[in-house]
Each structure stands twice: as structure tokens, then as C-alpha cells.
Amino acid sequence: MYSARIDFNKISQSLSETIEAVKADQNLSPSALEQLQNAQNELQQAMTYSLSFLHK
Numbered sequence: 085m086y087s088a089r090i091d092f093n094k095i096s097q098s099l100s101e102t103i104e105a106v107k108a109d110q111n112l113s114p115s116a117l118e119q120l121q122n123a124q125n126e127l128q129q130a131m132t133y134s135l136s137f138l139h140k
Contacts, residue, residue, distance in 0.1 A: 092131045099124045 099120060106117045 090130075090134075092127065092134070095127055096124070096131075099127060 103117065103120045103124065106112050106120060
């Protein structure tokens with residue numbers, strides 16, 4: 085297995101910007117916003133796991 089760097093900050097920023105854009109566009113379905121927010125929660129969990137793994 086190889087080591088790959090994941091830029092969590094860039095992903096988080098992109099998700100936040102996309103969520104704001106979806107909130108501003110009233111024509112998009114509420115499920116799109118919900119899916120993005122779920123992705124943001126999963127990203128937070130991945131970041132927490134990654135940091136805890138590094139500090140073992």
C-alpha cells in the first residue's frame with residue numbers, strides 16, 4: 085500500500101464554498117444540500133481519524 089497525501093483543508097474549503105452556493109440557489113433540491121453536509125461530516129470524521137492515527 086502506498087502513502088498518499090490528502091489535502092483535507094482544500095477539500096473542506098471546497099465543500100464549504102459549494103454548500104454556500106447551494107444555499108444561495110433556491111432552485112436546487114434540499115437533498116443536494118443534505119448530501120453535501122453529510123460529506124462535510126464524513127470529512128471531519130476522516131480528519132479526526134487521520135490525526136489520531138498520526139499521534140499514536
